[in-house]
Amino acid sequence: MRLVRVTHDRCGEYDGTEYFLAPESMTEDEVQVQVSAVVIEMVEDAKELKDPPEGAPRHYFSPDWDGADPAKTVQEVRADFERAKAEYLKWYDDQKGHRRSFSDRMRDRGFTALWDEGADVIKADALWGHNHGLELNYQHMELPEL
Numbered sequence: 001m002r003l004v005r006v007t008h009d010r011c012g013e014y015d016g017t018e019y020f021l022a023p024e025s026m027t028e029d030e031v032q033v034q035v036s037a038v039v040i041e042m043v044e045d046a047k048e049l050k051d052p053p054e055g056a057p058r059h060y061f062s063p064d065w066d067g068a069d070p071a072k073t074v075q076e077v078r079a080d081f082e083r084a085k086a087e088y089l090k091w092y093d094d095q096k097g098h099r100r101s102f103s104d105r106m107r108d109r110g111f112t113a114l115w116d117e118g119a120d121v122i123k124a125d126a127l128w129g130h131n132h133g134l135e136l137n138y139q140h141m142e143l144p145e146l
Contacts, residue, residue: 004031004111006102019114020106038105045098056088057081 001021008015022031057064063081072080103113 001112002026003114006035006106008102018103018106020103020111021114022111026110034106034109034111038102038109041105042100042102045100049095049098050091053084053087053091055084056091057084060085 002024004020004022006018006020008017063077065077068077107113
C-alpha cells in the first residue's frame with residue numbers, strides 16, 4: 001500500500017488534508033483521476049441537495065406543543081406531527097446519497113482511509129521503561145481532530 005495525501009483547496013486556499021492508503025500498483029496519475037472524479041461527483045451531488053420540506057419538525061421526539069394551534073385537539077396535533085415527521089424522514093433518506101463524505105467515496109474506489117479501524121495496520125509499542133532524564137530522540141506527534 002502507498003500513502004496518499006489529499007490536500008483540499010477551495011478558491012486557492014488550503015481547506016484541509018486527508019490521508020489514504022492506495023494499492024501499491026496505483027500510479028500518481030491514477031490517484032489524481034480518482035480524486036478529481038470524487039470532487040466532481042460531490043459538487044454535482046451538492047447541487048442536487050434540496051431544502052427540508054415546509055413545516056419539517058425541529059426534532060423527532062414529540063410535537064412542538066408551545067407552537068401548536070390551540071384550536072386543534074391533542075390527537076390532531078400529534079397526527080400533524082407524525083405526517084410532517086414521515087415527510088421529513090423520507091426527504092432525509094432521499095438526500096443521504098448526496099451527503100456522503102469524501103472518505104466514503106474514496107473507499108468506494110479502493111482506497112483505505114489512513115485512520116480506518118478496519119485497516120490492516122501493523123501496530124508496535126516502543127516501551128522506553130523508566131529511563132527518565134536520558135536524552136532519547138523520538139518525536140511526539142500531535143494529530144488534529146479529523
